[in-house]
Amino acid sequence: MRAFKGVGGDPVFFERGQGAYLWDVDGRRYIDYVGSWGPMIVGHAHPAVVEAVQEAAARGLSFGAPTAIETEMAELIRAFVPSIEKVRMVSSGTEATMSAIRLARGYTGRDRIIKFEGCYHGSGDSLLVKAGSSALTLGVPSSPGVPAALANLTLNLEYNNLAQVAEAFARHADEIACVIVEPVAGNMNCVPPIPGFLQGLRELCTRHGALLVFDEVMTGFRVALGGAQGLYGVTPDLTTLGKVIGGGLPVGAFGGRADIMDRITPDGAIFHAGTLSGCPVAMAAGIATLRQIGKPGFFEALAAKSRTLTEGLLGAARRAGVPLSTQSVGGMFGFFFTAEPAVTRFAQVTACDIDRFRRFFHAMLDEGVYLAPSAYEAGFVSAAHSDVDLETTVQAARRAFSRL
Ligand code: PLP
Secondary structure, eight states: OTTOTTTOSOOOOEEEEEBTEEEETTOOEEEESSGGGTTOTTOBTOHHHHHHHHHHHHTOSOOSSOOHHHHHHHHHHHHHOTTOSEEEEESSHHHHHHHHHHHHHHHHTOOEEEEEETOOOOSOGGGSEEEOSSTTTOEEESSTTSOHHHHTTEEEEETTOHHHHHHHHHHTTTTEEEEEEOSSBOSSBOBOOOTTHHHHHHHHHHHHTOEEEEEOTTTBTTTBTTHHHHHHTOOOSEEEEOGGGGBTBSOEEEEEOHHHHTTBTTTSSBOOOOTTTTOHHHHHHHHHHHHHHTSTTHHHHHHHHHHHHHHHHHHHHHHTTOOOEEEEETTEEEEESSSOSOOOSHHHHHTSOHHHHHHHHHHHHHTTEEOOSSTTBOEEOOTTOOHHHHHHHHHHHHHHHHTO
C-alpha cells in the first residue's frame, strides 16, 4: 500500500505532519485521513505527546527492565477496558496477535484457530492464511514462506456469517483453540458487525471451550474509549491492542482474563519476551495520547466528525450520480463504490468498483486530500480535523466525483 500498488502511480513521500495535515517533500499540504494507519487520533505532533516523548527520551531510551511508566500504561488500559485484567506490552500489533494466538493454543491445548476473510491481524504465519477451496476444511498460505501445515490449522470463514462458525465448531469440536476477529473489520474498508454476530461468537466459544480473541489493534481506543467490546457489550477472553496506545511509536499489547494471562512465563510455561517491550519513550507517547482521548466528550466529537464526513461524501456522490455507500463507527469510516445500501460481507467489498476508487483516490490527492491508498482500508479522522477541513474535503469530493 505504501508503494501505491493498489492505486497506481508514484507514492507520495512525506516530510512533516502537524494536526490534521501532512506535507510532502515538495511542500504540498494534504488533509490526512490515514493517520499513520490509525495511531494519530489526536493529530500529528500533538504538543502534549511531543513533550512527553522528549522528556522520556531525555531520561534514557530503553532499559529492558520494569518501569513505573509501563505499569501506568497497564493501569490505564485496565481502567478503560475492564475485560483486560492483566496485560503484556509488545512492540507491534503483529506481535500482540501472534502472542495471543500462542497463548490461546497453550491454554486450551488445541491447535486450530478460526479467523475471517478480509480481517487482517498482522503478518504472523498462522494469520497470513486465506480460505482454501472449502473454507471449512483447509486454509492455504497467503504468502510463500508460510508452511502449508501451519496454514491448514487456520479456518478462514466469512465475516458476519455465524452459521459458518457454528458449522466449523460442529465439524472440529474440541480442536479449536480460539476465534480471532476484528470486532469492526477495518482491513476490508469499514465493515461493522451485524447485530448478534459478536454475541454469537461469544456464545459459540463459551459452549465449545474455545477462547474469543478480539483484535482491537485498530478499534481499541478508536471506535470508543472502551473499544469495540465496550461499544457492542461483548466480553472477549483476550484482547490485542496497538496503534493508538503507542501514540505513533511502535507499541502493541495483549491481555485479558487473569487466569489465562497467568499461564505465561515466568509463572506459567507459555513463552513470551521482547527486548523493547514497554519501551519508556513509547509508553510516554501512548499515555499522553490516552490522556487526551480520555477527556469527556472526546469520542462523541470524533464520531460526529466521521458522520459529517461520510454524509458529506454521500451527498456529493449523489449529486454527481455516482453510486456510493458509506459506513462509520466512532473515529473510523469507509466508503464503497457500490449501489448496495449496506456492506456487511467480504464478497460485497471485493465486488465494489475498484477502478472508480483508484480514479477517485488520485483526484482527491490532486485536491490535497490524502485518503488510504487502498479500497480495502478504513479511513480515520482525528481530533485535529476541523469543520473547515471536513467541508474542504467534501467540496474536493464534489469536484472529484464529477470528474470520475
Ligand atoms: N491487527 C489489526 C486489526 C491491524 O489493523 C493491524 C495492522 O494494521 C495489525 C493487527 C498488525 O499491527 P502492526 O502493523 O502494528 O504489526
